[in-house]
Amino acid sequence: MSLRAQLEARVNTWVMANYPQVGPGPWVRPCADARHGHFQTHFPMVAAKETGGNGREIANRLASECSPPPDWEKPEVAGGGFVNYRAMPRAVATALQELRRDPSLGVPKTTNPETIVVDFSSPNIAKSMHVGHIRSTLLGDTLARMLGRLGHRVIRINHLGDWGTQFGKLLLAYRAAGRPPIDPDHAIDQLEEFYKKGHQEAESDPAKMEKARAELAALQSGDPERIRDWKLFCQRSSDHFREIYRQLGVTFDLEKGESAYHEELPALVEELLHSKIASVSQGAVVVANPEISEEPFLIRKSDGAFLYGTTDLAALRSRIRDLKADRIIYVTDGRQQLHFRWLFNTAEKWGQHAELEHVWFGTILGPDRKPLKSRDGTPIKLSELLREAKERASVILREKRPDLSGNQLSEKAELLGIASLKYADQLPGRNLDYVFTWEKLLAFDGNTAPYILNAYVRTRSILRKACLTMTPNHPLMLEEPAEEELARQLLLYGDAVVLAASERKPHHLCGYLYAVAGMYHRFFEACPVLQAPSTALRDSRLTLVGLTGDILRDGLTLLGIRTLEEM
RNA sequence: GCGCUGUUAGCUCAAUUGGAUAGAGCAUCUGACUUCGGAUCAGAAGGCUAGAGGUUCGAGUCCUCUACGGCGCACCA
Incomplete structure (x- = not known):
C-alpha cells in the first residue's frame, strides 16, 4: 500500500467514526507546497462547514486521536483546519521496498472490472490518414492501455468509414477511367485523385451528381462489380492504415466498419418507429427531444438512405448484445458532442443499457487557426x-x-x-x-x-x-x-x-x-x-x-x- | 438566436475538481563539465488568473452579468 493509501485508511476510519455524515473522501492528498509536509487533509474545514463546528478544533481532535502509520512524525495543525503529515525516511523506505516486490508497481486493480469497448481512430476508406486522426488514435490507444492495466477487459475497435456517400463519387470517376488497376505503392494517392475528380464533376454537373447517386445505390444494393471495386478500395486502404499503425505501435481487437451494419438498418429504423421513439417528419425519420436541441436526430433521410447516426445505433447495439460491453467509450473530436448526446439519449430510450461516454478532444488547427479539413485545405498526411x-x-x-x-x-x-x-x-x-x-x-x-x-x-x-x-x-x-x-x-x-x-x-x-x-x-x-x-x-x-x-x-x-x- | 467550449508569465501549457505563497517548458540573462551519458543541473527575471459583481473560513476552479475567440445546430461523416 502506498504511503498515501496507508494514511488515507487511518484518516478515513476516524472520519467514519466521528463524522459519518460528511462522506468518504478521499481526504488525504500530497501537499502542493513541500514546506507544509508530505501529505495534508483539509477535512476539518469541510466538516466544520457541514456540522457547524470549528475547523481548528476538529483538526486538533483529528491530530491527537488519529495516529498516522508507524514511523511517521506527529501531525501538525495549521491554518483554519489543515492537518499536515510527514513520513519519516524509514517509512518511505519500507513502502518503497514493498513497491519493489509489486509487479504492478503500485498500480491497483479495480474492484469493479468491466468490459469496456474503446472506439477510436476510425479513418475513412480511400483517404489517407492525416493529422486530424492522430489524437483519436493516440488517446484511444492510451486509454485502452490504462484501463486494461487497471484490470478491465478492454475491446479496442476501429470503426472504419467504409460505407459513406463518398463512394458514389469515387466509383463514378474510377469507372469512367475504365477501372484501372490500383498500384499498391500509391494506392491511396490514386484513390484520392479519383475521389477528387468525381467530387468536382458531381458538384459542377447535376447529371454527374445523379450518376454518382446511382453508383452508390448500385453498390449498396450489392452489384457484384461495384462490390468488387469497393472491396479493392478497402483492401488497399487497409494496407495503408496497417503501415501507419505499425509505426505507431497501435493495435485493434476488432476492425469493423460501417458496412458491417448496413443490412440491419432498415429493421432498426422500423423498430424505432414502431416503438414510437422515432417519427416521420418531412419525409424523413427522426428522433425528437427538445431538451437536446430544436432540430431532431435524423436516422433515415427522405430518400430512404441511412445516416451515420443510424449506423452508430446499430454498432452500439451490437457491442452491448454481442460483445457484452458494460461501457462504451467513443474517442472523437469535440465537434461531435451534439451527435453523441443524441446517440446516447436515443440508445437509452431504445433500452440499450451500458455506460456511454464521449471522450472528446480539441481540434487540430492550421496556421490560419481554422480546423485542418480533408476536403479543402491541405492537411498534413x-x-x-x-x-x-x-x-x-x-x-x-x-x-x-x-x-x-x-x-x-x-x-x-x-x-x-x-x-x-x-x-x-x-x-x-x-x-x-x-x-x-x-x-x-x-x-x-x-x-x-x-x-x-x-x-x-x-x-x-x-x-x-x-x-x-x-x-x-x-x-x-x-x-x-x-x-x-x-x-x-x-x-x-x-x-x-x-x-x-x-x-x-x-x-x-x-x-x-x-x-x-x-x-x-x-x-x-x-x-x-x-x-x-x-x-x-x-x-x-x-x-x-x-x-x-x-x-x-x-x-x-x-x-x-x-x-x-x-x- | 440556442447549445457546447475557451480566455492563466512575452509564447505554449499545468494547477490532484473548492484548499495554504498559482507552477513548468520555450525564449531572455547568470553560473556548473577532461561527466555513474551535458538531450543535464543550479539560479535570476517574468502574474490584479479577460473584466465586474456574488457565494464562504478560503475562488484560477462554483453562480450571475459583460467583453473577445473557437465549434456545433435535418437529410455529409
Whole structure:
C-alpha cells in the first residue's frame, strides 16, 4: 500500500467514526507546497462547514486521536483546519521496498472490472490518414492501455468509414477511367485523385451528381462489380492504415466498419418507429427531444438512405448484445458532442443499457487557426508527419552520436521521433484546440519524450555499469533530500495512473513522469551511486535507480511510448 | 438566436475538481563539465488568473452579468 493509501485508511476510519455524515473522501492528498509536509487533509474545514463546528478544533481532535502509520512524525495543525503529515525516511523506505516486490508497481486493480469497448481512430476508406486522426488514435490507444492495466477487459475497435456517400463519387470517376488497376505503392494517392475528380464533376454537373447517386445505390444494393471495386478500395486502404499503425505501435481487437451494419438498418429504423421513439417528419425519420436541441436526430433521410447516426445505433447495439460491453467509450473530436448526446439519449430510450461516454478532444488547427479539413485545405498526411519526425530525430542523433552506424542510427531515430510526437500530442489537456506546428509536435527540449527517455537511459546505464540486468532488492537508506524526494515521488505512481485513467486524461500521467524524470536528474547530480560512500548506500541507490527506471518505462508504455537502453 | 467550449508569465501549457505563497517548458540573462551519458543541473527575471459583481473560513476552479475567440445546430461523416 502506498504511503498515501496507508494514511488515507487511518484518516478515513476516524472520519467514519466521528463524522459519518460528511462522506468518504478521499481526504488525504500530497501537499502542493513541500514546506507544509508530505501529505495534508483539509477535512476539518469541510466538516466544520457541514456540522457547524470549528475547523481548528476538529483538526486538533483529528491530530491527537488519529495516529498516522508507524514511523511517521506527529501531525501538525495549521491554518483554519489543515492537518499536515510527514513520513519519516524509514517509512518511505519500507513502502518503497514493498513497491519493489509489486509487479504492478503500485498500480491497483479495480474492484469493479468491466468490459469496456474503446472506439477510436476510425479513418475513412480511400483517404489517407492525416493529422486530424492522430489524437483519436493516440488517446484511444492510451486509454485502452490504462484501463486494461487497471484490470478491465478492454475491446479496442476501429470503426472504419467504409460505407459513406463518398463512394458514389469515387466509383463514378474510377469507372469512367475504365477501372484501372490500383498500384499498391500509391494506392491511396490514386484513390484520392479519383475521389477528387468525381467530387468536382458531381458538384459542377447535376447529371454527374445523379450518376454518382446511382453508383452508390448500385453498390449498396450489392452489384457484384461495384462490390468488387469497393472491396479493392478497402483492401488497399487497409494496407495503408496497417503501415501507419505499425509505426505507431497501435493495435485493434476488432476492425469493423460501417458496412458491417448496413443490412440491419432498415429493421432498426422500423423498430424505432414502431416503438414510437422515432417519427416521420418531412419525409424523413427522426428522433425528437427538445431538451437536446430544436432540430431532431435524423436516422433515415427522405430518400430512404441511412445516416451515420443510424449506423452508430446499430454498432452500439451490437457491442452491448454481442460483445457484452458494460461501457462504451467513443474517442472523437469535440465537434461531435451534439451527435453523441443524441446517440446516447436515443440508445437509452431504445433500452440499450451500458455506460456511454464521449471522450472528446480539441481540434487540430492550421496556421490560419481554422480546423485542418480533408476536403479543402491541405492537411498534413500522417505518413509525412511520421517521416518528418524520424528525419528530425536523426539530425539530432547524428550530431550527438557520430559513432553510430547507419542502421543503429535510423532505428533510434525512428523510436525517438515517434516518441516525441506521441508525447507532444498527449501532453496538453485533451479538450484544448491546438495549432499544428512541426516545432511543437517534434520538440526535443524541455517537457518532452527525449527528456524522460534520457532519464530512463541514465538509469539503465548505471545498472549496466553495476553488472545488473534488473532492479536489485536491497534495503533502502534515504539520507540525502534528493533521494528521499525521489523515493516519495515513486510511491505516487499508482495514484497518477488511476487519476489519468479515471479522468480519461493521459496528460496527468505525462506530468507525473516529467516530475519523476526531473527528480531523478537532480538525484543524479547530488548522489553518487557507483561511488557511494558505503556499500550499503550504493546498494540502496542502485535499487532506487532501478525502480525509477521501472516506473518510467512502465508509464511511458502506458502512453504507448517505447523505451531504449541507450540513446 | 440556442447549445457546447475557451480566455492563466512575452509564447505554449499545468494547477490532484473548492484548499495554504498559482507552477513548468520555450525564449531572455547568470553560473556548473577532461561527466555513474551535458538531450543535464543550479539560479535570476517574468502574474490584479479577460473584466465586474456574488457565494464562504478560503475562488484560477462554483453562480450571475459583460467583453473577445473557437465549434456545433435535418437529410455529409
